Amino acid sequence: MEIMQVQEDLVCTRSVKNLEGISLRVMKDLKGNVLCASDPVGVGIGKWVVTTSGSAARWAMPNYASITDLTIVGIIDNWE
Amino acid sequence: MEIMQVQEDLVCTRSVKNLEGISLRVMKDLKGNVLCASDPVGVGIGKWVVTTSGSAARWAMPNYASITDLTIVGIIDNWE
Amino acid sequence: MEIMQVQEDLVCTRSVKNLEGISLRVMKDLKGNVLCASDPVGVGIGKWVVTTSGSAARWAMPNYASITDLTIVGIIDNWE
Amino acid sequence: MEIMQVQEDLVCTRSVKNLEGISLRVMKDLKGNVLCASDPVGVGIGKWVVTTSGSAARWAMPNYASITDLTIVGIIDNWE
Amino acid sequence: MEIMQVQEDLVCTRSVKNLEGISLRVMKDLKGNVLCASDPVGVGIGKWVVTTSGSAARWAMPNYASITDLTIVGIIDNWE
Numbered sequence: 001m002e003i004m005q006v007q008e009d010l011v012c013t014r015s016v017k018n019l020e021g022i023s024l025r026v027m028k029d030l031k032g033n034v035l036c037a038s039d040p041v042g043v044g045i046g047k048w049v050v051t052t053s054g055s056a057a058r059w060a061m062p063n064y065a066s067i068t069d070l071t072i073v074g075i076i077d078n079w080e
Numbered sequence: 081m082e083i084m085q086v087q088e089d090l091v092c093t094r095s096v097k098n099l100e101g102i103s104l105r106v107m108k109d110l111k112g113n114v115l116c117a118s119d120p121v122g123v124g125i126g127k128w129v130v131t132t133s134g135s136a137a138r139w140a141m142p143n144y145a146s147i148t149d150l151t152i153v154g155i156i157d158n159w160e
Numbered sequence: 161m162e163i164m165q166v167q168e169d170l171v172c173t174r175s176v177k178n179l180e181g182i183s184l185r186v187m188k189d190l191k192g193n194v195l196c197a198s199d200p201v202g203v204g205i206g207k208w209v210v211t212t213s214g215s216a217a218r219w220a221m222p223n224y225a226s227i228t229d230l231t232i233v234g235i236i237d238n239w240e
Numbered sequence: 241m242e243i244m245q246v247q248e249d250l251v252c253t254r255s256v257k258n259l260e261g262i263s264l265r266v267m268k269d270l271k272g273n274v275l276c277a278s279d280p281v282g283v284g285i286g287k288w289v290v291t292t293s294g295s296a297a298r299w300a301m302p303n304y305a306s307i308t309d310l311t312i313v314g315i316i317d318n319w320e
Numbered sequence: 321m322e323i324m325q326v327q328e329d330l331v332c333t334r335s336v337k338n339l340e341g342i343s344l345r346v347m348k349d350l351k352g353n354v355l356c357a358s359d360p361v362g363v364g365i366g367k368w369v370v371t372t373s374g375s376a377a378r379w380a381m382p383n384y385a386s387i388t389d390l391t392i393v394g395i396i397d398n399w400e
Contacts, residue, residue, distance in 0.1 A: 001196040001230055003170075003186075010083075012130055012154030016120060016140050019153050024081075024130070030194050034110050036081040036130050040176060050172055050184070050196050052229045054134050054214050060176050060227040067140040067153055069132045070081055073179050073227055074172030090243075092290055092314030096280060096300050099313050104290070106243075114270050116241040116290050134294050147300040147313055149292045150241055161356040161390055163330075163346075190354050200336060210332055210344070210356050212389045214374050220336050220387040233339050233387055234332030250323075252370055252394030256360060256380050259393050264370070266323075274350050276321040276370050294374050307380040307393055309372045310321055 001050050003076065004029045006043050010036055018067040025072065027051065038068035041075065048079040081130050083156065084109045086123050090116055098147045105152065107131065118148035121155065128159035161210050163236065164189045166203050170196055178227040185232065187211065198228035201235065208239040241290050243316065244269045246283050250276055258307045265312065267291065278308035281315065288319035321372050323396065324349045326363050330356055338387045345392065347371065358388035361395065368399035 010024040023039040037051055040061055049072045051057075057071040058064050087106040092099065103119040117131055120141055129152045131137075137151040138144050170184040183199040197211055200221055209232045211217075217231040218224050247266040252259065263279040277291055280301055289312045291297075297311040298304050327346040332339065343359040357371055360381055369392045371377075377391040378384050 001184075001198075001228060003194065003196055010130070011157045013157050014121065015130075015154030016151075018140065019130075026083075034083065036083055038081075041174065050170070050175075050179075052227050054229050055136075056215075056218060056227045056229045058136060058139075059218075059225065060178065065139065067132050067136045067151075068081060069134050069136045071176075071227075074175030077171045077173050090290070091317045093317050094281065095290075095314030096311075098300065099290075104241075114243065116243055118241075135296075138296060138299075145299065147292050147296045147311075148241060149294050149296045161344075161358075161388060163354065163356055201334065210330070210335075210339075212387050214389050216375075216378060216387045216389045219378075219385065220338065231336075231387075234335030237331045237333050250370070251397045253397050254361065255370075255394030256391075258380065259370075264321075274323065276323055278321075295376075298376060298379075305379065307372050307376045307391075308321060309374050309376045 001052050002029055004049055004051050006045050006047050006049060008045060016067065018065050022066055035070060037070040037072050038066060039072045041072050043072055043075055048076045050074045050076060081132050082109055084129055084131050086125050086127050086129060088125060098145050102146055115150060117150040117152050118146060119152045121152050123152055123155055128156045130154045130156060161212050162189055164209055164211050166205050166207050166209060168205060176227065178225050182226055195230060197230040197232050198226060199232045201232050203232055203235055208236045210234045210236060241292050242269055244289055244291050246285050246287050246289060248285060258305050262306055275310060277310040277312050278306060279312045281312050283312055283315055288316045290314045290316060321370050322349055324369055324371050326365050326367050326369060328365060338385050342386055355390060357390040357392050358386060359392045361392050363392055363395055368396045370394045370396060
């Protein structure tokens with residue numbers, strides 16, 4: 001899993017069916033890379049979170065058919 | 081998921097069977113890397129999109145047997 | 161698998177259900193990257209361990225439904 | 241998927257059973273990294289191809305039990 | 321798959337159950353990165369080998385329940 005910070009929301013009006021209705025966030029990882037994660041937790045901008053990748057990202061969603069490969073799974077209690 | 085820009089079409093006349101009939105695009109990611117993605121959405125050149133990788137890339141295709149590992153899943157509404 | 165050193169504990173009070181009750185550790189790999197791993201072994205801070213990633217990380221947990229993608233699987237006997 | 245160039249053949253006389261009889265090629269990716277791919281297409285040295293990775297690499301083989309994680313899936317028609 | 325050289329043995333007396341009895345090797349890849357692989361072939365130190373990663377690493381083991389994500393699958397006949 002990786003430690004990332006939520007940067008902003010991301011909207012895709014036109015998408016494949018299994019991405020519809022899923023909250024997407026622009027993320028920055030600890031090396032400064034910008035990625036896109038699905039967010040089943042509901043996290044505010046600026047928060048530091050733990051993300052999981054690969055097939056685990058689908059298991060972390062309410063609906064396993066969600067075609068994400070990166071999901072926010074927890075908000076870190078204390079991270080500078 | 082990653083944020084990438086569609087660069088151009090890519091054609092493979094000779095391929096394995098489960099790649100036939102699938103639209104392929106040359107992509108550039110945010111770090112400048114060049115990749116190849118399957119496109120079930122139908123995206124124009126120059127557009128910024130969200131891609132998913134790994135086994136999720138197959139789930140995002142109309143036919144799960146497609147042997148892609150990177151699929152365009154949505155067009156981003158606003159990206160500079 | 162990779163060789164990493166345990167840095168500190170990591171706590172997520174608010175998380176998805178399948179992460180609850182799992183010990184999380186902040187890890188540093190041999191290139192200095194900081195990651196987050198699930199720990200079913202119970203390892204002290206500073207120890208050098210072997211980690212596994214991807215779907216194997218779930219198989220290494222007592223409960224396969226754990227949504228981790230990186231798990232500590234053994235403590236290395238001798239590592240400088 | 242990635243765009244790579246076939247460099248040379250690679251032979252492993254001693255291998256695990258599920259690698260026996262599979263054509264292996266030394267590949268170079270667009271960043272100059274050297275990798276090893278299984279080749280069900282039959283591609284000549286110097287050709288530019290599309291490769292797929294992860295579990296898709298097994299689906300692209302005639303026998304799914306092949307333990308590859310990188311497979312050549314098509315020859316690109318025009319690539320400089 | 322990747323081309324790596326076997327560096328030395330690695331021993332974990334304390335590990336999760338599905339890693340017990342598996343030969344582990346410290347590996348160096350072509351970029352100089354140090355990794356840990358399971359070895360069902362029985363390879364001597366200094367040899368150049370092909371490794372497979374991800375779920376294929378488990379399929380390459382005699383027991384699929386082995387929680388490895390990197391397995392040696394063949395010894396390369398000629399590699400400088």
